[in-house]
Amino acid sequence: MDTAYQNFFREIKKGNKNQGYPKFKSKKDNKHSYRTQCNYFKNKVPSIEIKENKIKLPKLKWVKFKKSQEIKGIIKNVTISKVPSGKYFALILCEVSESQKINKSLNNIGIDLGIKDFVITSDGEIIKNPKYYHKYEKKLIKFQKQLDRKQKCSKNRNKQRIKVAKIHEKITNTKTDFLQKLSSQLINENQVICLEDLQVSNMLKNHNLAKAISEVSWYKFTTMLKYKAQWYGREIVIIDRYFPSSKLCNICGWKYHDLSLNIRKWICPECKTNHNRDINAAINILKEGLRLLNYNT
Numbered sequence: 001m002d003t004a005y006q007n008f009f010r011e012i013k014k015g016n017k018n019q020g021y022p023k024f025k026s027k028k029d030n031k032h033s034y035r036t037q038c039n040y041f042k043n044k045v046p047s048i049e050i051k052e053n054k055i056k057l058p059k060l061k062w063v064k065f066k067k068s069q070e071i072k073g074i075i076k077n078v079t080i081s082k083v084p085s086g087k088y089f090a091l092i093l094c095e096v097s098e099s100q101k102i103n104k105s106l107n108n109i110g111i112d113l114g115i116k117d118f119v120i121t122s123d124g125e126i127i128k129n130p131k132y133y134h135k136y137e138k139k140l141i142k143f144q145k146q147l148d149r150k151q152k153c154s155k156n157r158n159k160q161r162i163k164v165a166k167i168h169e170k171i172t173n174t175k176t177d178f179l180q181k182l183s184s185q186l187i188n189e190n191q192v193i194c195l196e197d198l199q200v201s202n203m204l205k206n207h208n209l210a211k212a213i214s215e216v217s218w219y220k221f222t223t224m225l226k227y228k229a230q231w232y233g234r235e236i237v238i239i240d241r242y243f244p245s246s247k248l249c250n251i252c253g254w255k256y257h258d259l260s261l262n263i264r265k266w267i268c269p270e271c272k273t274n275h276n277r278d279i280n281a282a283i284n285i286l287k288e289g290l291r292l293l294n295y296n297t
């Protein structure tokens with residue numbers, strides 16, 4: 001509250017007439033969260049502690065909770081949040097001193113991101129999009145329709161709102177889990193990972209729903225790869241989005257100028273190689289990435 005008032009008066013002093021008077025936090029808002037610092041006073045127990053399935057929080061004392069992973073290092077702060085389905089989460093920020101770097105890998109990989117298949121690698125591996133979405137999508141549409149028919153502000157409407165929120169949560173969780181596992185695996189197995197740059201700025205203007213959904217996942221996935229590479233001492237090379245990864249023959253370099261989107265397989269007229277469009281693109285991405293890496297070092 002003090003910060004809110006200080007900001008308010010500072011802006012008024014500056015002559016900002018649009019500065020609104022501090023408001024109470026909205027309870028209708030779907031986002032409920034607060035952050036609490038862990039204090040380490042001399043000769044006193046820290047204000048936040050964790051013991052097996054319990055967490056001690058300031059004001060709340062010991063609360064039962066379920067760990068998603070082992071908590072290592074010194075606890076700096078905890079963010080408690082309530083998601084729309086009514087569950088509470090604790091996000092624990094810790095300081096870890098030990099180096100997490102893993103042994104150097106001899107493998108390098110190029111990755112092409114797709115819509116039908118999520119990832120195509122230069123090793124020829126095709127990783128499909130998980131099927132969860134379709135399964136939950138139908139349910140979501142049904143529940144959403146039921147929600148729209150419920151009377152505003154009624155108890156039943158709130159019950160239905162939680163049902164819808166739970167499905168959204170399920171979709172997000174399974175998606176994140178898939179992306180986390182895949183990014184960890186790629187980081188584990190490869191020293192250098194080459195990817196294409198994404199046109200994220202155009203993401204919201206996209207009218208193709210399947211593409212829009214994929215792009216959100218690609219963005220998340222790239223972010224995960226980047227921070228994990230930093231943790232474990234790997235390298236990520238981003239290729240210019242105008243690099244013609246699909247059009248070049250990865251064997252002889254011949255360029256297929258008018259390659260259209262519906263052509264999934266083609267034969268190079270120069271060297272007679274049979275190409276799978278996406279795998280060829282992934283190999284070119286790897287080659288270009290390694291070229292850039294050598295150029296820069």
Ligand SMILES: [Zn+2]
Pocket residue numbers: 249250251252253254268269270271272273
């Ligand atoms: Zn060729």
